[in-house]
Every structure is written in structure tokens, then in C-alpha cells.
Amino acid sequence: MTRNVPSLPAALALAALANAAPLPVSAEVGSRAEAIYQSHCAACHAPENIMVSSPKLNNAAQWRERLAPGLDHVIDRAVKGFGAMPPMGLCDACSRDDIEAAIRFMAAPALDTPIPAD
Structure with a gap:
């Protein structure tokens, strides 16, 4: 039996999200999000x-700016594609939940502050 254990940075990022994120945070979700990233x-x-010009991993300022219209807006753009962002990030095997988890993984420091509701 093989166990998926997230890296320490991923585990810390997920722990920071636990209070701010409605997405259930588990080792499996964290490792999947990191793998997608x-x-x-x-x-x-x-x-x-x-x-x-994409927002970079763990850059809170860039992600806060991108998340200003709301998390659902950013997820919709990632799913549908926008500008240079290809639909689903070219991840044919990804679900909308996977894309959300990857965005939460990349934007973890920016999610320490409330995100406006859509």
C-alpha cells in the first residue's frame, strides 16, 4: 500500500487554508493540487x-489582484480559458474541483484575507 503524503510546503499551505477555505483540505487533495500544479x-x-503575466505560485500580491472579482470568477476563467490561459490549463483529466484546488494551492498566501463573494 502506497500512501500519498504532501510535501511540507504543501502541507503548510493547506493548513493555512483550513480556516479560510470552504474546500475540504486533506492530504489527498493537497497532493493532487500540487501534482496538477x-x-x-x-x-x-x-x-x-x-x-x-500570470500570477505566480505563492505571490500574495499578484493573487490578491487576480482574485479581486472573486474566487469563482477566477475558477471560471481557468476552466473556460481566458487570454493566454488555455481552458482547464490543458489538463483534460482535471475536473472543476481539481482546477479550484490547484488555484487554492498557488494562491494560498492571498487566501489568508477574505475574498469578495461573487
């Missing part, structure tokens, strides 16, 4: 990628 999101959202 690594395989589909990091190409544009990695902090070292300065060639695109």
Missing part, C-alpha cells in the same frame, strides 16, 4: 517564469 500550471505560474 507541477504538471500543468508551473509552466506559466512558476515564480521564475518572468515571460508571462
Whole structure:
């Protein structure tokens, strides 16, 4: 039996979200979100990628600006695609919940403050 255990940074990010996020946080969700980030999101959202204007992993200021219209708005754009963001981040196997988990993983520091309701 293999157990999925999130990395320490992912576990800390998920712990920070526990009070602010309605999404149930579990080791399985955290490891899935991190895996989605690594395989589909990091190409544009990695902090070292300065060639695109996407909000970067754990950059609270960039994510707060992007989340200003509300989390559901950002999720809808990620699911449907917007500008340079391809629909579903080109993750054909992802569900809307997976996309939400990946966004919450990337935006964890920005989620320490309330997000306006849509």
C-alpha cells in the first residue's frame, strides 16, 4: 500500500487554508493540487517564469489582484480559458474541483484575507 503524503510546503499551505477555505483540505487533495500544479500550471505560474503575466505560485500580491472579482470568477476563467490561459490549463483529466484546488494551492498566501463573494 502506497500512501500519498504532501510535501511540507504543501502541507503548510493547506493548513493555512483550513480556516479560510470552504474546500475540504486533506492530504489527498493537497497532493493532487500540487501534482496538477507541477504538471500543468508551473509552466506559466512558476515564480521564475518572468515571460508571462500570470500570477505566480505563492505571490500574495499578484493573487490578491487576480482574485479581486472573486474566487469563482477566477475558477471560471481557468476552466473556460481566458487570454493566454488555455481552458482547464490543458489538463483534460482535471475536473472543476481539481482546477479550484490547484488555484487554492498557488494562491494560498492571498487566501489568508477574505475574498469578495461573487
